[in-house]
Structure formats: C-alpha cells, structure tokens
Amino acid sequence: MRAALEAARAAGSASEVPVGAVVVRRGEIVATGANAPRGTCDPTAHAEIVAIRRAAQVLGRDRLEDCDLWVTLEPCAMCAGAIAHARIARLYWGAADHKGGAVEHGPRFFGQPTCHHRPELYGGIGESEAGALLREFFAERRR
Amino acid sequence: MRAALEAARAAGSASEVPVGAVVVRRGEIVATGANAPRGTCDPTAHAEIVAIRRAAQVLGRDRLEDCDLWVTLEPCAMCAGAIAHARIARLYWGAADHKGGAVEHGPRFFGQPTCHHRPELYGGIGESEAGALLREFFAERRR
Numbered sequence: 253m254r255a256a257l258e259a260a261r262a263a264g265s266a267s268e269v270p271v272g273a274v275v276v277r278r279g280e281i282v283a284t285g286a287n288a289p290r291g292t293c294d295p296t297a298h299a300e301i302v303a304i305r306r307a308a309q310v311l312g313r314d315r316l317e318d319c320d321l322w323v324t325l326e327p328c329a330m331c332a333g334a335i336a337h338a339r340i341a342r343l344y345w346g347a348a349d350h351k352g353g354a355v356e357h358g359p360r361f362f363g364q365p366t367c368h369h370r371p372e373l374y375g376g377i378g379e380s381e382a383g384a385l386l387r388e389f390f391a392e393r394r395r
Numbered sequence: 396m397r398a399a400l401e402a403a404r405a406a407g408s409a410s411e412v413p414v415g416a417v418v419v420r421r422g423e424i425v426a427t428g429a430n431a432p433r434g435t436c437d438p439t440a441h442a443e444i445v446a447i448r449r450a451a452q453v454l455g456r457d458r459l460e461d462c463d464l465w466v467t468l469e470p471c472a473m474c475a476g477a478i479a480h481a482r483i484a485r486l487y488w489g490a491a492d493h494k495g496g497a498v499e500h501g502p503r504f505f506g507q508p509t510c511h512h513r514p515e516l517y518g519g520i521g522e523s524e525a526g527a528l529l530r531e532f533f534a535e536r537r538r
Contacts, residue, residue: 290457294448296448298480305438308437314432314435330477330480332473333475334438337439353509354509359502359504364502366472366494366495366501368495
C-alpha cells in the first residue's frame with residue numbers, strides 16, 4: 253500500500269485526483285498506476301486500470317489470477333469490472349468512496365450475479381493516509 | 396451500428412468474442428473498437444473501452460459529452476462505468492447480455508446513485524444480427 257500511496261501522491265502532483273494502485277505477484281510489484289484521465293486524455297485511466305493494463309503487458313496475458321491489486325480508494329464500477337475481468341486474486345483498498353465506490357457502495361458489483369469473478373476483499377488498508385490525500389487535494393482546489 | 400457490426404465481425408475473425416463499438420460525433424465516426432482482450436493481453440480491451448480511448452485521443456480530451464456510442468452488445472459494468480466517466484451523450488446497443496450486462500441486468504449501473512452521468516439509452520438496435528454473430532461464434536467454439 254506504501255507504493256500505491258506514492259503513486260497517489262504523484263497523481264496529485266500532476267493535478268489529477270490522487271489515487272494510486274499497484275499490482276503485486278508473489279510479493280513483488282509487477283506494475284504501478286497513477287490516476288491520470290486528464291493528463292492522458294483517457295477517461296478510463298483510473299489508477300487500477302493503468303496498473304492492470306501494465307501488469308497484463310508485463311506478464312503477456314490478459315488474466316492475472318496469481319496477482320493482487322492494492323489501491324488507495326474503493327474501486328468504481330469501471331475498475332471493479334476490470335478487476336473481475338482480470339481475475340485479480342485479492343483486492344486491498346484504502347479509503348471508502350461513498351460517492352462513486354462500487355464494492356461496498358452503489359452496485360456492490362462483486363455481489364452481483366452478473367459478476368463472474370469475485371476476488372478476496374480487504375478494505376480500509378491505510379485508509380487514513382489515503383483519505384487525507386484526497387481531502388487535502390479537494391480542499392486546495394476549492395480555494 | 397453497421398460499422399460496429401463490422402468491428403464485431405473483425406473481432407470474431409481474430410478469435411475474440413465478436414463485439415464491436417463505434418464513437419460517433421455530429422454524424423461522423425470518430426473511432427472504432429473491436430473486442431480484443433486476448434490478442435492484446437489487455438483484460439480491459441472490450442470494444443467500448445477501445446473505441447472510447449481512441450476517440451478521447453483523437454479529440455484530445457477525456458470527456459466526450461458531444462459523442463454517442465454504438466455497441467453490438469449490452470455493456471458490462473466496466474464499460475458502463477467508462478461510458479459514464481466519458482460523459483457519452485447517447486448509448487445505443489444491440490443484443491441484450493443476460494449474463495454480464497450492466498445496463499438492464501445485474502447492477503443496472505446507470506440507475507445507481509453512485510453513477511454520475513447517465514446517457515440516453517437505446518437498446519435492441521440491430522440486435523438480431525449482433526446476437527446471431529455471438530451465437531455462431533460460441534457454437535463454433537463448442538464443437
């Protein structure tokens with residue numbers, strides 16, 4: 253989660269909402285993603301999607317069933333769907349996202365009968381630091 | 396939808412599940428996407444995501460509020476989320492996806508309070524041809 257928080261800080265420095273993600277396999281980082289939809293002109297470039305796409309490229313396959321994903325914010329529906337398609341084994345996330353989250357909020361995607369893979373779920377990991385990063389970012393932009 | 400069906404056929408010829416998508420702006424095609432998760436080692440490479448990412452690159456922005464998306468199959472949660480993030484104005488789809496769809500099935504994402512943009516929705520456009528493509532593809536693979 254430390255590496256994911258670093259990626260989140262990098263996103264914030266680039267004026268993107270500070271969310272970071274890391275794909276881990278056998279205890280080693282395969283790929284990192286920083287949230288970057290604005291800077292890359294890509295509405296799908298959430299941290300999770302960036303990290304999953306990179307990890308799949310690195311490993312040369314579209315299924316990452318031996319990989320875990322660490323992300324600083326509860327995934328949205330797009331990212332939860334991508335996590336299921338990628339067959340991620342374990343999902344660890346930091347802050348809860350009451351407005352846009354899709355794991356414990358809204359569609360609660362992994363509990364839907366149309367979800368074909370449910371990773372092990374571990375929320376609230378490093379949530380205070382992840383949440384503080386987001387609050388600071390939005391507080392500064394409101395000034 | 397004709398162009399989306401062509402992209403779907405191209406996906407099928409490449410041994411991918413035959414789904415195609417097109418982003419249209421002011422009556423002109425901005426970008427086309429063919430489903431390609433296997434061939435590109437990218438679990439996020441559904442037709443909609445490919446088309447949206449390309450259109451955003453072409454237009455040089457991450458919001459496509461003046462664009463419509465045509466896709467041969469009801470979008471899944473990942474793609475429905477991406478459509479909302481991209482602020483697509485109108486969504487036209489072909490065949491219903493009872494197993495993995497997220498518009499009229501499962502999470503019914505665009506009706507969730509955590510969905511921040513709901514496009515106009517038009518289902519069942521060219522569904523017989525889109526559905527036939529999918530049925531033929533899976534029938535052949537079952538042999």
